[in-house]
Amino acid sequence: METRARFFVDRMLGKVAKYLRILGYDACYGSIETTSQVQALRKEGYIVITGNTRWRHVPGVFYCEATRWHEQCQKLVNAGLVRLEEIDPFSRCLRCNRALEDVAREEVAGRVPEFVYATAPSFSRCPVCGRVYWPGSHLDKMTENFQQIMGWNLEDAGKRRKA
Numbered sequence: 001m002e003t004r005a006r007f008f009v010d011r012m013l014g015k016v017a018k019y020l021r022i023l024g025y026d027a028c029y030g031s032i033e034t035t036s037q038v039q040a041l042r043k044e045g046y047i048v049i050t051g052n053t054r055w056r057h058v059p060g061v062f063y064c065e066a067t068r069w070h071e072q073c074q075k076l077v078n079a080g081l082v083r084l085e086e087i088d089p090f091s092r093c094l095r096c097n098r099a100l101e102d103v104a105r106e107e108v109a110g111r112v113p114e115f116v117y118a119t120a121p122s123f124s125r126c127p128v129c130g131r132v133y134w135p136g137s138h139l140d141k142m143t144e145n146f147q148q149i150m151g152w153n154l155e156d157a158g159k160r161r162k163a
């Protein structure tokens, strides 16, 4: 997992950051203000992604000019920055960007809806915010769209990595 890319995503591309987290990538996001900030992020090993033309020619910045989030994701895939072989879907907290930890069913009693408690095969929890996840809890319209566009099956990719 340590060898996978880490991303710093410009605040203007918030959906891309969310999506990278769904795929299991370390994806911070925030404002990009100065060239020295970009250089510092590069030194820390981040790939900086922005749609702001101001940073377009700064070395180490991936400029993403598409306007729709899935086109932006597609560009990351085309550039080889996001690869189906290395994704680890649904392994990270969407809110905190932290890797989730497996948690026993008894520990989430009362913290998830009744039917989820009864039917979900497994649970994981964010060590920072305590949010509980289960297979399917990351899935939404965005995930469906992405799967259709990319032809990737994220649930299968997740299972494959766990196996």
Ligand SMILES: [Zn+2]
Pocket (backbone or CB within 6 Å): 093, 094, 095, 096, 097, 098, 126, 127, 128, 129, 130, 131
């Ligand atoms: Zn969290």
